[in-house]
Amino acid sequence: xxxxxxxxxxxxxxxxxxxxxxxxxxxxxxxxxxxxxxxxxxxxxxxxxxxxxxxxxxxxxxxxxxxxxxxxxxxxxxxxxxxxxxxxxxxxxxxxxxxxxxxxxxxxxxxxxxxxxxxxxxxxxx
Numbered sequence: 001x002x003x004x005x006x007x008x009x010x011x012x013x014x015x016x017x018x019x020x021x022x023x024x025x026x027x028x029x030x031x032x033x034x035x036x037x038x039x040x041x042x043x044x045x046x047x048x049x050x051x052x053x054x055x056x057x058x059x060x061x062x063x064x065x066x067x068x069x070x071x072x073x074x075x076x077x078x079x080x081x082x083x084x085x086x087x088x089x090x091x092x093x094x095x096x097x098x099x100x101x102x103x104x105x106x107x108x109x110x111x112x113x114x115x116x117x118x119x120x121x122x123x124x125x126x
Contacts, residue, residue, distance in 0.1 A: 048073025
């Protein structure tokens with residue numbers, strides 16, 4: 001998706017959820033390569049690769065709609081940032097692996113994919 005189309009959506013979602021726009025852009029890039037119709041092998045959908053249960057929990061009607069997906073994904077990320085007291089790496093670990101795994105590990109879980117995910121996004125926003 002072109003930045004000219006995605007930019008305003010990201011800016012508004014970031015503002016509404018008090019998240020750095022650069023963080024949202026980095027998550028979108030990492031999750032879907034900025035492709036609104038992306039679907040993972042696990043079934044995650046759209047720009048921010050929302051799992052169907054997560055999307056339903058945020059009342060997403062169409063997970064492939066960029067605005068719906070980014071607004072729901074940013075709300076979910078805000079929930080995780082609040083849960084982990086603003087700790088961005090912990091919130092990213094939970095976004096990728098799920099909060100239960102982060103809680104069980106007492107930190108970013110020892111899952112290579114999750115560790116690479118967190119490190120990649122942190123490099124993009126620094």
